[in-house]
Amino acid sequence: MTDLADRLRMALDITKDAAAVAMSHFRNSPDIATKSDQSPVTVADTQTEQAIRDGLARAFPSEAIFGEEFGRSGDSQDIWIIDPIDGTRSFITGLPLFGMLLGYLQGGQPQLGIIRMPALNEVYAGAVGQGARCNGAAIAVSDCKTLSTARLFVNEGDKLAAHEPQVFARLIHSGELRRMGADCYPHALVARGLVDAVVDYDLQPYDYLPVSAVVQAAGGVMTDWQGNPLTMESDGRTLTAATPELHAELLALVNA
Incomplete structure (x- = not known):
């Protein structure tokens, strides 16, 4: 072995x-x-x-x-x-x-x-x-615990706006600093402590499982939109956060 x-x-x-x-x-x-x-x-x-x-x-x-x-x-x-x-x-x-x-x-x-x-x-x-x-x-991830002070990335914004318009509308008014993005790099920046959270959409297992291992090794949290651990069968909607407290706020926001 x-x-x-x-x-x-x-x-x-x-x-x-x-x-x-x-x-x-x-x-x-x-x-x-x-x-x-x-x-x-x-x-x-x-x-x-x-x-x-x-x-x-x-x-x-x-x-x-x-x-x-x-x-x-x-x-x-x-x-x-x-x-x-x-x-x-x-x-x-x-x-x-x-x-x-x-x-x-x-x-x-x-x-x-x-x-x-x-x-x-x-x-x-x-x-x-x-x-x-x-x-x-x-x-290591940052110590940000509140969405109001978070540096937030919204990935796949065009897809979110088309398929989850109410969630998208809430996200674009959330966080202290917001950026639209895509792909893996915003998640890497959470692991590095430069970004606090990423909301992502329409991913495949090869998109989110390698990333989740890095985020979690850095002390962060990455789950699906229901707060469940990511698996090969997850639906491709993910939340990445520096802390459990910030993750809980994101869960509440996307499921409001």
Whole structure:
């Protein structure tokens, strides 16, 4: 058995190598296709995921892999979960806020996570019982306990406005400072203590499970909109908060 610290070190090496694949296509106008859910995909997505899969297969040959582009392989209960380019729309428009996500689950529970930001040269990593780090330096969430003083990100605002208009209307009047965003980076900034909360919508397991491991390792809270732990079966609506008190206020707001 490989312990979590060793797994994390190996996973960091794997994602570092794969980041070079993604960056070789960044701002180089890769061909864009549209998937069945109308989301874009590029050769960078598929090649980057394949690089991560190849690294995982060499390091952990008996373990399952589930990725955005190629689905699931293997039937082990120990499973790696991949989003090779989280934020393909950012990637194809030259915005450096796309990320690379890798998580490891045992019995359906996230044990470690990596949020790598290739164009920013930042990598956030955390594991159960090991804390969280950014580029090797320890990080932790803020101590913000009230929504009125919170630095709040509202992710996927266009989808929220269309499908949860009452929630969106409450969110845009909440927090001391508000920003609209998308993808993994606002959650990473919660782990770093620079942002206090993120409300997110319409995510897939490979979007939220690796991120949740980092946030929780940094001392934060990340759940679905009912306050339940995130699993492969969660509905894709998530709340990330620095403290339980702030998380409770967000729960009350989205369920008012």
